[in-house]
Amino acid sequence: MSEIVDEIVVESVARQRPLVIFDLDSTLFNVSLRTQAIVEAFARDPEMQMKFPSEVRFLSNFQILARDWGLKQALERAGFKSSEEFGKTIRDFWRSRFFSSEYLHHDRPYEGSREGVDRLHQAGAEILYLTGRDEKNMKIGTVESLKHWGFPLKFKGDNTANLIMKPIKGSIDDEAFKEIEMQKLVEQYSDPHHDIWFFENEPVIIERVRKTTPSVRVIWVDTTHSGRAGAPTDVTVVDFLNV
Numbered sequence: 141m142s143e144i145v146d147e148i149v150v151e152s153v154a155r156q157r158p159l160v161i162f163d164l165d166s167t168l169f170n171v172s173l174r175t176q177a178i179v180e181a182f183a184r185d186p187e188m189q190m191k192f193p194s195e196v197r198f199l200s201n202f203q204i205l206a207r208d209w210g211l212k213q214a215l216e217r218a219g220f221k222s223s224e225e226f227g228k229t230i231r232d233f234w235r236s237r238f239f240s241s242e243y244l245h246h247d248r249p250y251e252g253s254r255e256g257v258d259r260l261h262q263a264g265a266e267i268l269y270l271t272g273r274d275e276k277n278m279k280i281g282t283v284e285s286l287k288h289w290g291f292p293l294k295f296k297g298d299n300t301a302n303l304i305m306k307p308i309k310g311s312i313d314d315e316a317f318k319e320i321e322m323q324k325l326v327e328q329y330s331d332p333h334h335d336i337w338f339f340e341n342e343p344v345i346i347e348r349v350r351k352t353t354p355s356v357r358v359i360w361v362d363t364t365h366s367g368r369a370g371a372p373t374d375v376t377v378v379d380f381l382n383v
């Protein structure tokens with residue numbers, strides 16, 4: 141991360157104020173602790189304890205790892221098997237909490253992510269967050285978490301000025317949402333000397349953005365991803381988990 145930050149600082153700040161865009165989940169923040177907290181809440185729930193005693197016993201000692209992507213994949217990685225009913229119940233339990241403000245305080249910035257953003261900000265880069273999280277369910281917690289961890293946030297009156305979120309959950313998929321928002325940003329910052337950088341963990345989003353807005357300089361944050369597209373092979377990589 142610090143090498144890329146150096147590059148952006150040296151290459152761009154000297155010329156003009158660059159725009160540096162960051163995804164949040166699995167790019168700046170390790171979200172595995174959010175899932176861990178939800179699993180623990182499930183295991184403490186008296187109704188779940190009664191309905192799924194053996195599953196709850198397993199979950200009580202289950203550790204979500206930083207490279208796990210979501211809960212389903214974590215359980216598969218552990219070789220855990222159970223009924224369809226349990227699968228559906230825990231998936232619903234997880235989804236309704238993971239995509240809400242309530243559990244966002246469990247997230248932790250990756251080591252080095254906050255320092256990198258801060259250095260860019262100090263050097264004069266414009267910082268913007270572009271996330272698939274939705275405003276309705278996740279804005280309050282997102283603003284709190286960014287503030288809590290000291291990520292630079294700008295306000296216009298009461299409203300955030302450098303945080304772009306999906307208005308409504310499920311209204312559009314993440315790659316289409318980010319493709320459209322990135323096109324708007326490229327138009328807005330149309331000066332050819334004004335570099336736009338984009339840090340993102342999800343290959344399917346990277347593919348889309350590179351195709352539609354090739355002038356954007358993409359950095360792949362290699363933490364964890366859905367696997368819906370393969371790892372990009374010809375972009376600069378940040379590896380927060382291998383330092």
Ligand SMILES: [Mg+2]
Nearest residue numbers: 163165166341
């Ligand atoms: Mg992400």
